[in-house]
Amino acid sequence: MNNQIKHRKLGTEPLVGMYYVSECIKCGWIGSSGELTEDDAQCLQPVGDDHCWGDTDEIGADRLLELMQSGAFDKPAAQHQGEPVMPGSEEFSHMSTIELRGYHAGWRAACMRNRPAAQVAEVPEGYCIMPRRLTAENGAKALLLGEFKLRVTKECPECCELEEPTEGCSMCDGEGEYEQRHTIPWDQIKFIYSQAVAGLARINKPL
Numbered sequence: 072m073n074n075q076i077k078h079r080k081l082g083t084e085p086l087v088g089m090y091y092v093s094e095c096i097k098c099g100w101i102g103s104s105g106e107l108t109e110d111d112a113q114c115l116q117p118v119g120d121d122h123c124w125g126d127t128d129e130i131g132a133d134r135l136l137e138l139m140q141s142g143a144f145d146k147p148a149a150q151h152q153g154e155p156v157m158p159g160s161e162e163f164s165h166m167s168t169i170e171l172r173g174y175h176a177g178w179r180a181a182c183m184r185n186r187p188a189a190q191v192a193e194v195p196e197g198y199c200i201m202p203r204r205l206t207a208e209n210g211a212k213a214l215l216l217g218e219f220k221l222r223v224t225k226e227c228p229e230c231c232e233l234e235e236p237t238e239g240c241s242m243c244d245g246e247g248e249y250e251q252r253h254t255i256p257w258d259q260i261k262f263i264y265s266q267a268v269a270g271l272a273r274i275n276k277p278l
Contacts, residue, residue: 080116082106092135097125109204109265203268205261212257219255224248
Protein backbone atom coordinates (compact mmCIF):
# COMPACT_ATOMS: atom_id res chain seq x y z
CA MET A 72 0.00 0.00 0.00
CA ASN A 73 1.26 3.45 -0.88
CA ASN A 74 2.52 5.30 2.22
CA GLN A 75 3.81 8.30 0.25
CA ILE A 76 0.41 9.96 -0.28
CA LYS A 77 0.61 13.30 1.54
CA HIS A 78 -3.02 14.36 1.74
CA ARG A 79 -5.68 11.81 2.62
CA LYS A 80 -9.39 12.43 3.12
CA LEU A 81 -11.75 10.65 5.50
CA GLY A 82 -15.12 9.31 4.41
CA THR A 83 -18.33 10.72 5.82
CA GLU A 84 -20.69 7.71 5.90
CA PRO A 85 -20.85 5.57 9.09
CA LEU A 86 -19.43 2.03 9.04
CA VAL A 87 -22.56 -0.10 9.37
CA GLY A 88 -23.87 -3.50 8.30
CA MET A 89 -21.61 -5.52 6.00
CA TYR A 90 -19.51 -2.51 4.94
CA TYR A 91 -15.78 -2.43 5.74
CA VAL A 92 -12.99 0.14 6.06
CA SER A 93 -11.54 0.78 2.60
CA GLU A 94 -8.44 2.63 1.34
CA CYS A 95 -8.06 4.03 -2.18
CA ILE A 96 -4.67 3.07 -3.60
CA LYS A 97 -4.79 6.05 -5.97
CA CYS A 98 -5.78 9.12 -3.92
CA GLY A 99 -5.41 7.73 -0.37
CA TRP A 100 -9.05 8.24 0.69
CA ILE A 101 -10.12 6.22 3.76
CA GLY A 102 -13.74 5.41 4.58
CA SER A 103 -16.68 3.01 4.51
CA SER A 104 -17.02 0.75 1.46
CA GLY A 105 -20.59 2.03 1.30
CA GLU A 106 -19.23 5.15 -0.42
CA LEU A 107 -17.69 3.16 -3.29
CA THR A 108 -19.20 2.04 -6.60
CA GLU A 109 -21.28 -1.08 -6.03
CA ASP A 110 -20.05 -3.09 -9.02
CA ASP A 111 -16.25 -2.85 -8.68
CA ALA A 112 -15.64 -0.85 -5.44
CA GLN A 113 -13.97 2.14 -7.09
CA CYS A 114 -13.33 5.43 -5.29
CA LEU A 115 -15.91 8.17 -5.94
CA GLN A 116 -14.04 11.07 -4.35
CA PRO A 117 -14.33 14.30 -6.42
CA VAL A 118 -11.22 15.16 -8.45
CA GLY A 119 -11.71 18.41 -10.36
CA ASP A 120 -14.80 17.95 -12.52
CA ASP A 121 -14.67 14.14 -12.32
CA HIS A 122 -14.15 11.42 -9.72
CA CYS A 123 -11.04 9.51 -8.64
CA TRP A 124 -12.19 6.05 -9.93
CA GLY A 125 -9.18 4.48 -8.15
CA ASP A 126 -9.16 0.84 -7.02
CA THR A 127 -9.52 0.20 -3.29
CA ASP A 128 -8.41 -2.35 -0.69
CA GLU A 129 -10.00 -3.43 2.56
CA ILE A 130 -7.82 -2.49 5.54
CA GLY A 131 -7.79 -3.50 9.20
CA ALA A 132 -7.40 -1.68 12.49
CA ASP A 133 -3.58 -1.86 12.42
CA ARG A 134 -3.37 -0.08 9.06
CA LEU A 135 -5.93 2.55 10.12
CA LEU A 136 -4.06 3.27 13.36
CA GLU A 137 -0.77 3.54 11.44
CA LEU A 138 -2.27 6.21 9.17
CA MET A 139 -3.83 8.13 12.06
CA GLN A 140 -0.57 8.22 13.99
CA SER A 141 1.39 9.33 10.93
CA GLY A 142 -0.81 12.42 10.53
CA ALA A 143 -1.65 11.40 6.97
CA PHE A 144 -5.20 12.74 6.94
CA ASP A 145 -5.87 16.05 5.19
CA LYS A 146 -7.32 17.92 8.19
CA PRO A 147 -6.86 21.50 9.44
CA ALA A 148 -5.07 21.98 12.76
CA ALA A 149 -7.06 21.60 15.98
CA GLN A 150 -6.64 23.71 19.08
CA HIS A 151 -4.50 21.88 21.63
CA GLN A 152 -3.39 23.67 24.80
CA GLY A 153 -3.97 27.04 23.12
CA GLU A 154 -1.81 26.38 20.04
CA PRO A 155 -2.63 24.58 16.78
CA VAL A 156 -1.32 21.03 16.50
CA MET A 157 -0.20 20.39 12.93
CA PRO A 158 -0.44 16.88 11.43
CA GLY A 159 3.04 15.44 11.02
CA SER A 160 4.51 17.67 13.75
CA GLU A 161 6.48 16.25 16.68
CA GLU A 162 3.68 17.09 19.12
CA PHE A 163 1.12 15.38 16.87
CA SER A 164 3.25 12.22 16.61
CA HIS A 165 3.26 11.89 20.43
CA MET A 166 -0.51 12.14 20.82
CA SER A 167 -2.15 9.01 22.23
CA THR A 168 -4.84 7.03 20.42
CA ILE A 169 -7.53 8.62 22.61
CA GLU A 170 -6.16 12.11 21.87
CA LEU A 171 -6.11 11.34 18.15
CA ARG A 172 -9.73 10.27 18.23
CA GLY A 173 -10.62 13.51 20.00
CA TYR A 174 -8.56 15.49 17.50
CA HIS A 175 -10.47 14.15 14.52
CA ALA A 176 -13.84 14.29 16.30
CA GLY A 177 -13.18 17.94 17.18
CA TRP A 178 -12.25 18.73 13.60
CA ARG A 179 -15.47 17.21 12.28
CA ALA A 180 -17.55 19.15 14.85
CA ALA A 181 -15.80 22.40 13.88
CA CYS A 182 -16.50 21.77 10.22
CA MET A 183 -20.19 21.27 10.95
CA ARG A 184 -20.35 24.53 12.93
CA ASN A 185 -18.39 26.62 10.45
CA ARG A 186 -19.50 25.22 7.12
CA PRO A 187 -20.92 27.86 4.77
CA ALA A 188 -24.61 28.04 4.06
CA ALA A 189 -25.64 25.57 1.39
CA GLN A 190 -26.05 27.03 -2.06
CA VAL A 191 -28.79 25.80 -4.35
CA ALA A 192 -27.23 24.56 -7.57
CA GLU A 193 -28.83 25.64 -10.82
CA VAL A 194 -30.11 22.57 -12.65
CA PRO A 195 -29.71 22.79 -16.45
CA GLU A 196 -32.66 22.34 -18.77
CA GLY A 197 -33.48 18.66 -19.22
CA TYR A 198 -31.67 17.55 -16.03
CA CYS A 199 -32.69 16.76 -12.46
CA ILE A 200 -30.88 15.95 -9.21
CA MET A 201 -30.65 12.20 -8.59
CA PRO A 202 -28.80 10.06 -5.99
CA ARG A 203 -25.55 8.32 -6.91
CA ARG A 204 -26.90 4.92 -5.89
CA LEU A 205 -30.30 3.25 -5.59
CA THR A 206 -30.94 2.10 -2.01
CA ALA A 207 -33.82 1.10 0.23
CA GLU A 208 -33.05 4.12 2.42
CA ASN A 209 -33.61 6.71 -0.33
CA GLY A 210 -36.87 5.03 -1.39
CA ALA A 211 -35.64 3.62 -4.71
CA LYS A 212 -36.16 -0.04 -3.80
CA ALA A 213 -39.81 0.41 -2.88
CA LEU A 214 -40.34 2.51 -6.00
CA LEU A 215 -38.64 0.28 -8.58
CA LEU A 216 -38.57 -3.31 -7.26
CA GLY A 217 -40.75 -5.51 -9.46
CA GLU A 218 -41.61 -2.70 -11.88
CA PHE A 219 -39.47 -3.87 -14.81
CA LYS A 220 -40.24 -7.07 -16.72
CA LEU A 221 -38.71 -8.71 -19.77
CA ARG A 222 -40.87 -10.57 -22.29
CA VAL A 223 -39.29 -13.70 -23.79
CA THR A 224 -40.85 -15.70 -26.64
CA LYS A 225 -40.13 -19.43 -26.59
CA GLU A 226 -40.99 -22.35 -28.82
CA CYS A 227 -43.78 -24.54 -27.45
CA PRO A 228 -42.26 -27.82 -26.15
CA GLU A 229 -45.57 -29.63 -26.71
CA CYS A 230 -45.80 -28.73 -30.41
CA CYS A 231 -42.18 -28.31 -31.51
CA GLU A 232 -41.90 -31.81 -33.01
CA LEU A 233 -45.28 -31.68 -34.77
CA GLU A 234 -45.80 -30.54 -38.37
CA GLU A 235 -48.50 -28.15 -37.20
CA PRO A 236 -49.13 -26.79 -33.68
CA THR A 237 -52.01 -28.43 -31.87
CA GLU A 238 -55.10 -26.25 -31.85
CA GLY A 239 -56.11 -25.46 -28.31
CA CYS A 240 -52.70 -26.42 -26.88
CA SER A 241 -52.59 -25.47 -23.18
CA MET A 242 -49.20 -23.77 -23.62
CA CYS A 243 -49.33 -22.03 -27.00
CA ASP A 244 -53.02 -22.24 -27.99
CA GLY A 245 -52.05 -23.42 -31.47
CA GLU A 246 -49.53 -20.63 -32.09
CA GLY A 247 -46.41 -22.78 -31.79
CA GLU A 248 -44.85 -20.21 -29.45
CA TYR A 249 -45.64 -18.88 -26.02
CA GLU A 250 -44.51 -15.83 -24.05
CA GLN A 251 -42.89 -15.68 -20.63
CA ARG A 252 -42.40 -12.57 -18.49
CA HIS A 253 -39.31 -12.29 -16.28
CA THR A 254 -38.99 -9.66 -13.54
CA ILE A 255 -35.67 -7.77 -13.64
CA PRO A 256 -33.97 -8.44 -10.26
CA TRP A 257 -33.12 -5.58 -7.88
CA ASP A 258 -29.35 -6.17 -8.14
CA GLN A 259 -29.54 -5.79 -11.93
CA ILE A 260 -31.59 -2.57 -11.65
CA LYS A 261 -28.97 -1.10 -9.29
CA PHE A 262 -26.13 -2.15 -11.58
CA ILE A 263 -27.71 -0.55 -14.67
CA TYR A 264 -28.34 2.66 -12.72
CA SER A 265 -24.79 2.82 -11.34
CA GLN A 266 -23.35 2.31 -14.83
CA ALA A 267 -25.55 5.12 -16.16
CA VAL A 268 -24.44 7.48 -13.37
CA ALA A 269 -20.75 6.68 -13.87
CA GLY A 270 -20.94 7.02 -17.65
CA LEU A 271 -22.94 10.24 -17.69
CA ALA A 272 -20.62 11.78 -15.06
CA ARG A 273 -17.73 11.25 -17.49
CA ILE A 274 -19.34 12.61 -20.64
CA ASN A 275 -21.31 15.51 -19.12
CA LYS A 276 -18.44 17.49 -17.61
CA PRO A 277 -18.98 21.24 -17.18
CA LEU A 278 -17.27 23.34 -19.85
